[in-house]
Amino acid sequence: xxxxxxxxxxxxxxxxxxxxxxxxxxxxxxxxxxxxxxxxxxxxxxxxxxxxxxxxxxxxxxxxxxxxxxxxxxxxxxxxxxxxxxxxxxxxxxxxxxxxxxxxxx
Numbered sequence: 001x002x003x004x005x006x007x008x009x010x011x012x013x014x015x016x017x018x019x020x021x022x023x024x025x026x027x028x029x030x031x032x033x034x035x036x037x038x039x040x041x042x043x044x045x046x047x048x049x050x051x052x053x054x055x056x057x058x059x060x061x062x063x064x065x066x067x068x069x070x071x072x073x074x075x076x077x078x079x080x081x082x083x084x085x086x087x088x089x090x091x092x093x094x095x096x097x098x099x100x101x102x103x104x105x106x
Contacts, residue, residue, distance in 0.1 A: 045099045046071045054078075056091060057098040064089055 034045045046054070046068055055065040056078070066078030066089065076096075078089045 042096050042099060043071060043073075043076075043093055045101075046076050046093075049099070049101055052101070055100040056096055057100065058091070059095050059097045064091065 034041050034048070038044060049068045050071065051068065053065065053067050055063055056076075057063055064078060065082035067080045069077040069079040069088065071077075074094075075090050075092050078091065081087050081089055
C-alpha cells in the first residue's frame with residue numbers, strides 16, 4: 001500500500017511539473033512597449049513612465065534618478081531626485097543615452 005501511494009504521489013508530481021513547464025510565458029497586458037526604430041524612442045519610453053521613478057544615463061556618463069514629472073518635445077522634468085529630494089531637474093532629451101526602469105521584482 002505504501003509503495004502504491006508513493007508511485008501515485010510521484011506520478012502526480014511528474015504530471016504537475018510537466019503541466020507547468022509546458023505553459024507559455026504570460027506577458028502583462030499593461031506592460032508598455034517602445035518602438036525601438038522610432039527616432040523618439042527615448043521620449044516614448046519616458047512618456048510611459050510619467051509619475052514613476054526612472055534612472056537616466058546621460059551622454060556625459062552621469063546618472064540622474066527621479067520621478068518623471070513631465071515630458072516635452074525637447075526636455076523631460078524629473079522630480080524628487082535621488083539623494084536630492086527637494087530638487088527637480090530639467091534634462092534635454094538629446095542628452096539622454098538610456099532610460100533605466102524597474103519592470104519586475106524577484
